[in-house]
Amino acid sequence: MNPFAAIGRGTFALLAEIGAMSLFALRGTFSWASGPFYAREFFSAALRIGFNSLPVVGLTAIFTGAALALNIYDGSLRFNAETFLPQILSVSIVRELGPGFAALMVAGRSSSGMAAELGAMRVSDQIDAMSTLAVDPFKYLISPRILATTIMMPFIVLVADLIGILGGWMVAVFALDFEGATYIRNIDQFLTAEDVGSGLIKAGVFGFLIAVMGCYHGYKSRGGAQGVGAATRSAVVASAVAILASNYVMTSLFVDF
């Protein structure tokens, strides 16, 4: 076995997969434009992905904020900078950890959910059946999910930001003897709209990636229960990697002014 051939084959397969995913994403994003737009499907996806994610995202955010407060305090104490805790904590959360953790949680919840649902529909011929009933599965199944996740994700992240900051505040006030009102005032004076806005833009991109990965792997799944399991796994792994990679790219664009 020629190792160069193996590397080449692997590279081509990867490129082909990325190409197929891009075409899928393009078609999935714009197929509704030629009508009809299935508003019911869109709102039900928005409710399922957005509203129902809030408990798990909130829990993640509050513990992240709390742990972060302790770490920042401990670290900044070494050069007597502990009074900057509120500022460092809030900027870390709104720019990086709020969007990142919320997206990873939603990826675990919704990307896998979409892959499993569409995968089960695929292997039981429901997607083919839909085509024979004069309904385009891209318009009915894919577009509503991609649009709903992309639009809902910034709202989820805004909530995660607030709860994360609250988690840090609770630790700072109850364990580290910060004064509650001053703490809030410091954050208010320090944070800029760009800090929060860049996090929300990230959130939209993450939402798009989560939905595309979930739908793509579900839509293309093959071969019964095992195939659906594999699709679910691939969806979660692919969306997590896509989130982290795109996060770096976007961060480097945002901080480079």
Next chain:
Amino acid sequence: MTGTPKISIRALRKSFGSKSVLQGLDLDIEEGTSLVIIGGSGTGKSVLLKCVLGLIPPDSGEILIDGVNILKLSSFERARRTREIGMLFQGSALFDSYNVWENVAFRLIHGEGKGRGAAREKAVECLAKVGLAADVGDLQPSELSGGMQKRVALARAIAADPKVLFFDEPTTGLDPITADVINRLIIERVKALGATAISITHDMGSARRIADHIAMIFDGRIIWRGRADEVGASGNPYVDQFVNGRAEGPIKMALRAD
């Protein structure tokens, strides 16, 4: 019979990887007739139907509906032509997130933009045509037996009065009595619609009952075609082996799925 056939298939080829499933298949179906395609598992029967429906793109060949090669049309035009085909899937393929009447009315509501009220009326009408009472409409597909699911799927396939109906293994997995009920419903509904029907099956009882013509597929080609009552005396050793269900003969069953 004169005029152009409803559906003509010319030299159709389709491979998946290194495995060629359809190897230059030719087939004509006259309007208003019922053709049953028989053949072993994995001989390309389902792939053939999916190619005609536009669900799988063939590698080469022609598929003519009313004399027009649909493979040459834009995807929008092709979808408009294949829309007049109703399909009954092997596993029924009912949408498990909707109840029974919403399944039957799915095309009317989501494909044709009909109001839910009118669509529901039509759904109940279609359920009655397959012998199901209106209150079945409120059940979930998972609450139904396999035979009942088949009936609902048949009601869904005929809801938009299609001119062509495809049946993929309509009686597989059903007990003989339920299978007979489904066969009778298929004959009845196809006749009532004046539709052209293509069924694929390996249930010879079902094939004899619902077919005007029978064609046998083997190795990705049609190797025999004739009237349904001729199938027992075809003089073709492949058909004989299949019809009589013998392990010995020219057809060697592959033991592996690939």
